[in-house]
Amino acid sequence: MCGIVGLFLKDETLRPELGRMLSDMLITMTDRGPDSAGIAIYNAPSxxxxxxxxxxxxxxxxxxxxxxxxxxxxxxxxxxxxxxxxxxxxxxxxxxxxxxxxxxxxxxxxxxxxxSVEIYKETGLPKDVVDRFNVRAMSGTHGIGHTRMATESAVTTLGAHPFSTGADQCLVHNGSLSNHNNLRRTLIREGMTFETQNDSEVAAAYLTAEMGKGKDLGEALTGALDDLDGFFTFVVGTKSGFGVVRDPIACKPAVMAETDQYVAFGSEYRALVNLPGIETARVWEPEPATVYFWDHEKAA
Incomplete structure (x- = not known):
């Protein structure tokens, strides 16, 4: 059991508030996984x-x-x-x-x-991790976060999420993959390297490999539905994009909200309740085996 959050800002005036809003969302999910936490913040590149x-x-x-x-x-x-x-x-x-x-x-x-990406992750409670890196003061265009309950690997900094295996790409994951060892061997033969035994790192590397073939994030997530076995909810960030996908069974909790100002994801609705305008947002549970994908460049 882990807690994941994501926030994609459509409204540029909210960018100075990204770190604060994402931090509050993540801290709300603390009891879903209190052993380590991490946040990726994306900002406009120079x-x-x-x-x-x-x-x-x-x-x-x-x-x-x-x-x-x-x-x-x-x-x-x-x-x-x-x-x-x-x-x-x-x-x-x-x-x-x-x-x-x-x-x-x-x-x-x-x-x-x-x-554009900066990734901060460490062992400890989300509140402590957020405070250590002063995440609340960070501005940005979009971001994702994760609070972990380690069930298949050690509680270490490297084992914390997000996992990044490609430029400006990272992933947070709630669930467990059954074919990650075979997939890791395949990706190693294709030139990928790994630092942990965590199945989530394999998922991140898979998406990096697929996007390296010219696919966008939405297409890579669609491929994951065929190539990754197990149960999973992924929230993924790229330089300009933000995507969500759940496996065909979709046994892990997830909720999304969208307004004219943002798109938000949380493992539970309570992670979203303090967002501006949430009372009039379109709120829904992501469908199984369905890719949701937003991109600043395509919206421009």
């Missing part, structure tokens, strides 16, 4: 700039002088430290930063990369 969200068990050591070290390595970068995480903004390639970190700071973990 042309030519990449972001990497890093995590360290020893941030005072690993992040000390990191900005200067990157510049000395011919990687122009700005580093913003937030508790155990740091966001590196750079005009260099992501591959260059990865290579540098592997050689110079091998204990640092990369939580996510892309033009």
């Amino acid at each position: 042309a030519g700039t990449w972001k990497l969200t890093l995590q360290s068990a020893e941030p005072d050591v690993d992040f000390a002088g990191l900005s200067e070290a990157l510049v000395a390595g011919n990687i122009p970068a700005r580093v913003t430290v937030k508790d155990t995480h740091a966001v590196v903004e750079t005009t260099a390639g992501i591959a260059d930063v990865r290579t540098f970190l592997t050689e110079a700071r091998p204990k640092i973990r990369i939580m996510g990369t892309g033009e």
